[in-house]
Amino acid sequence: MWYDGGWSWGGWLIMTAIMVLFWGLVIAGLIALLHYLATTRRSHQAGPPPPSAEWGRPSRRAEDLLAERFARGEIDEDEYKRRLALLREHQ
Numbered sequence: 001m002w003y004d005g006g007w008s009w010g011g012w013l014i015m016t017a018i019m020v021l022f023w024g025l026v027i028a029g030l031i032a033l034l035h036y037l038a039t040t041r042r043s044h045q046a047g048p049p050p051p052s053a054e055w056g057r058p059s060r061r062a063e064d065l066l067a068e069r070f071a072r073g074e075i076d077e078d079e080y081k082r083r084l085a086l087l088r089e090h091q
Contacts, residue, residue, distance in 0.1 A: 062087055 063084065070080040 066075075066080060066083055066087065069075050070077070075083070
């Protein structure tokens with residue numbers, strides 16, 4: 001005797017589809033949560049924007065970056081002066 005209530009294979013297929021959908025939604029929710037947490041952590045680490053960017057002067061930010069590279073020793077004095085003059089020329 002069959003005790004499946006007349007569902008036969010249809011019940012198993014529907015149950016399988018529902019479980020796959022359920023676990024897919026759980027995994028997608030976890031991925032979305034991790035992405036949200038990583039994004040908010042990155043935005044808090046970046047800190048507030050520099051004052052020059054708030055006033056609409058992106059070229060000032062470029063000069064600041066150039067000065068930081070010079071201070072760290074990534075570029076020498078001649079290259080710093082050459083790039084600074086180039087930046088100020090195109091303002």
